[in-house]
Amino acid sequence: xxxxxxxxxxxxxxxxxxxxxxxxxxxxxxxxxxxxxxxxxxxxxxxxxxxxxxxxxxxxxxxxxxxxxxxxxxxxxxxxxxxxxxxxxxxxxxxxxxxxxxxxxxxxxxxx
Amino acid sequence: xxxxxxxxxxxxxxxxxxxxxxxxxxxxxxxxxxxxxxxxxxxxxxxxxxxxxxxxxxxxxxxxxxxxxxxxxxxxxxxxxxxxxxxxxxxxxxxxxxxxxxxxxxxxxxxxx
Numbered sequence: 518x519x520x521x522x523x524x525x526x527x528x529x530x531x532x533x534x535x536x537x538x539x540x541x542x543x544x545x546x547x548x549x550x551x552x553x554x555x556x557x558x559x560x561x562x563x564x565x566x567x568x569x570x571x572x573x574x575x576x577x578x579x580x581x582x583x584x585x586x587x588x589x590x591x592x593x594x595x596x597x598x599x600x601x602x603x604x605x606x607x608x609x610x611x612x613x614x615x616x617x618x619x620x621x622x623x624x625x626x627x628x629x
Numbered sequence: 630x631x632x633x634x635x636x637x638x639x640x641x642x643x644x645x646x647x648x649x650x651x652x653x654x655x656x657x658x659x660x661x662x663x664x665x666x667x668x669x670x671x672x673x674x675x676x677x678x679x680x681x682x683x684x685x686x687x688x689x690x691x692x693x694x695x696x697x698x699x700x701x702x703x704x705x706x707x708x709x710x711x712x713x714x715x716x717x718x719x720x721x722x723x724x725x726x727x728x729x730x731x732x733x734x735x736x737x738x739x740x741x742x
Contacts, residue, residue: 620672
């Protein structure tokens with residue numbers, strides 16, 4: 518089954534404790550992206566990747582890192598999480614940047 | 630950068646009526662405009678999209694129109710059903726190498742039986 522998977526689905530952590538949210542797709546897609554969703558603000562793009570080893574900042578990249586060492590994986594790294602990073606995070610992938618994006622199920626992160 | 634506005638933020642319609650959601654964008658170079666539906670507890674899912682070389686696109690009860698001059702595009706849902714109740718997001722993108730997606734803030738549609 519074609520899908521985007523994210524782990525963990527729920528995470529409660531404390532300020533400053535490094536964490537990684539994994540994202541994997543099995544559709545051989547070139548384009549992958551991370552979004553955060555906050556009430557009233559919609560989906561805001563954090564980082565995106567056009568292909569392996571090619572990443573770029575979205576609209577809200579501060580406090581986040583990403584890497585794209587393999588085509589299928591695009592982890593999101595929070596080196597020192599803060600409470601304002603409490604949000605619902607979605608990973609997405611598409612064949613190329615101008616095509617339908619397939620979203621993962623979301624990761625709800627709470628930073629205390 | 631690109632800015633996408635979306636109206637209304639909430640919309641309630643009677644089952645069988647039509648629903649219209651409007652979006653405006655700021656960057657005239659944007660050329661790809663998808664619409665996503667998000668049901669409770671799930672990730673967004675594409676329902677229809679349109680590219681800048683087309684003025685209108687239809688898929689059964691759903692249609693999207695694009696006015697490049699005015700920089701706005703709209704989602705039209707006819708004969709609404711309770712299962713259409715969800716949050717709808719529009720987005721704009723320049724589908725060239727290295728361009729990002731910008732989403733609108735969303736519209737919560739409620740279809741009342």
